Amino acid sequence: MSEYRRVKGTRDLLPPETAVWAAVEATARRVFALYGYGEVRTPVLEHTELFVRSVGESSDIVGKEMYTFDDRKGRSVTLRPENTASVARAFLEAGMQAGPLPAKLFYIGPQFRYERPQKGRYRQFHQIGAELLGDASPQADAELLLMLDRFLRELGFRELEVLLNTVGDAESRRAYGEALRTFLAPHREQLGPDSQRRLETNPLRILDTKDPAERELLAGAPALADHLTDAARAHFATVRALLDRFGVKYRVSERLVRGLDYYTDTVFEIVSKDLGAQDAVCGGGRYDELVADLGGPRIPGIGFAIGEDRLIDVLPASFRAHATARPPVLVVPVGGLAVDEAVALGEELRTAGVPSEVETAGRALRKALERASKLGVRWAALVGQSELERAVVQLKDLAKGEQHEVPRAALPMYLESRVEAEAAEKE
Numbered sequence: 001m002s003e004y005r006r007v008k009g010t011r012d013l014l015p016p017e018t019a020v021w022a023a024v025e026a027t028a029r030r031v032f033a034l035y036g037y038g039e040v041r042t043p044v045l046e047h048t049e050l051f052v053r054s055v056g057e058s059s060d061i062v063g064k065e066m067y068t069f070d071d072r073k074g075r076s077v078t079l080r081p082e083n084t085a086s087v088a089r090a091f092l093e094a095g096m097q098a099g100p101l102p103a104k105l106f107y108i109g110p111q112f113r114y115e116r117p118q119k120g121r122y123r124q125f126h127q128i129g130a131e132l133l134g135d136a137s138p139q140a141d142a143e144l145l146l147m148l149d150r151f152l153r154e155l156g157f158r159e160l161e162v163l164l165n166t167v168g169d170a171e172s173r174r175a176y177g178e179a180l181r182t183f184l185a186p187h188r189e190q191l192g193p194d195s196q197r198r199l200e201t202n203p204l205r206i207l208d209t210k211d212p213a214e215r216e217l218l219a220g221a222p223a224l225a226d227h228l229t230d231a232a233r234a235h236f237a238t239v240r241a242l243l244d245r246f247g248v249k250y251r252v253s254e255r256l257v258r259g260l261d262y263y264t265d266t267v268f269e270i271v272s273k274d275l276g277a278q279d280a281v282c283g284g285g286r287y288d289e290l291v292a293d294l295g296g297p298r299i300p301g302i303g304f305a306i307g308e309d310r311l312i313d314v315l316p317a318s319f320r321a322h323a324t325a326r327p328p329v330l331v332v333p334v335g336g337l338a339v340d341e342a343v344a345l346g347e348e349l350r351t352a353g354v355p356s357e358v359e360t361a362g363r364a365l366r367k368a369l370e371r372a373s374k375l376g377v378r379w380a381a382l383v384g385q386s387e388l389e390r391a392v393v394q395l396k397d398l399a400k401g402e403q404h405e406v407p408r409a410a411l412p413m414y415l416e417s418r419v420e421a422e423a424a425e426k427e
C-alpha cells in the first residue's frame with residue numbers, strides 16, 4: 001500500500017457510489033428547475049471576514065471549525081464552511097439586488113469544517129442547497145419547503161421528519177433574549193464557557209446546548225413562543241397553514257434554534273431515524289438581516305442546505321439500485337471469433353441506444369460469464385463464427401439461465417420489449 005493517505009475526515013468517492021451521487025444531483029437539478037431556480041457556483045475560498053460577519057462569532061463554526069489560513073500576502077482566507085454567506089456575497093457583488101427579485105439560486109458542492117470526524121460527519125462534506133433572496137412572504141417559506149419535500153419524495157423518501165420553529169423577527173428576539181438573560185443570570189456559574197459567552201453575544205443559541213445539566217436548567221426557562229410579536233406569530237401561522245394544506249408533514253420543535261447566527265423567523269431541520277448521532281440531513285431558515293449585515297440593502301432571504309453525504313447514507317434502496325444499474329448487455333466472442341467482431345456488435349448496440357460492454361480481455365466463456373454475473377449484467381450476447389455469418393446472436397439471460405437465438409438487427413428491439421414486459425410484471 002502507498003504511504004500516501006487521504007486527509008483525515010475526507011473521502012474518495014468511487015463507482016458505483018459516484019453514480020448514486022450523480023443521480024441525486026440530477027434529481028435536484030430537475031426539481032429545482034421546476035421552481036425556477038438557477039445554479040450558482042461560488043469559490044471554495046473566501047475572505048475569512050465574510051463568515052465571521054454572517055455565520056457569526058457565537059457559532060461553533062466560526063469559533064472553532066473553520067479551515068482558516070493566511071495566503072502568501074498575509075490575507076486571512078477560509079475554505080467555505082457553508083454556502084449561504086457566499087451566495088449573499090455573490091448576489092451583492094453581481095448587483096442582483098437591482099432585480100428582478102426574488103433571485104432563486106441553488107448550489108451543489110463541497111464545504112469544509114474542522115470537526116471531529118465520525119459516522120456522518122466529515123471535514124470535507126457536500127451540500128445541496130437553495131437560497132431565495134428578495135421575498136419576505138410566508139408563502140415564499142412554504143414554497144421553498146414544498147420544493148424540498150418534492151425533491152426528497154422523488155428520491156423515494158417517505159419517513160423523514162421536518163422539525164419546524166420560528167426564532168421570531170428582530171424585535172421578538174430582542175425581547176426573548178432579555179427574558180432569557182434575566183432568567184439565566186442567577187445561574188451563570190452553572191453554565192459552561194460556551195453558554196456563558198453566548199449569554200452576552202446571542203442568548204438564543206444557548207437553547208441549542210447538548211449539555212444535560214444546562215438542558216435541565218433550561219426546562220424552566222421562559223419560552224420563545226411567548227415573546228413573539230404579532231407579525232412573527234402571524235408569519236409562522238401562515239407557513240404552517242400552507243404546509244398543512246399541501247400535506248407536508250412537520251413537527252413544531254420549540255427548542256430548534258439552529259447553530260448559525262443569521263436566522264430570523266422560520267427555521268427548520270430534517271432528521272432521519274436511520275442516522276446515528278449526526279441525524280440532521282438538512283437545515284435551513286429565513287435570514288432577513290444577512291444581506292444588510294454584509295453591507296447591502298435590507299433584502300430578506302430564506303434557504304436550506306442538505307448534507308449530501310448523510311442524505312446518500314440513508315437513501316432508499318430503490319433509488320440506489322436504479323442509479324447503479326450496469327449496462328445490461330455483455331458481448332462475448334466465442335469459439336475463437338475475432339474480438340474485433342464483438343467490438344463491432346457492441347458499437348452497433350450502443351448506436352441503437354443499448355448500453356453494453358464487450359469482453360475484450362479474451363477470457364474463456366465460463367470465466368466471462370462468471371464475471372458478468374458478479375457485475376450484475378443481465379444478458380450475455382454470444383457471437384461465434386456461425387452467428388456472425390447468419391447475422392444472429394445467442395442471447396443468454398443470466399438471471400433466468402435461458403438462451404435464445406435472436407436476429408442481430410432485432411436485438412435492440414427484443415431487449416427493449418423484455419425490459420418493458422418485466423417492468424409491467426413487477427407492477
Ligand code: HAM
Nearest residue numbers: 082084121122125280281282283284285303304305307
Ligand atoms: P447547517 O445546519 O450548518 O446549515 O448544515 C446543513 C447540513 O449540512 C446539515 O444538516 C448536515 O446534513 C450537513 N453537514 C453539516 N456539517 C457536516 C459535516 N461536518 N459532515 C457532514 N455533513 C454535514 C447550513 O450550512 C446553512 N447554510 C443552511 C442554510 C441555507 N440556511 C439558510 N440557507
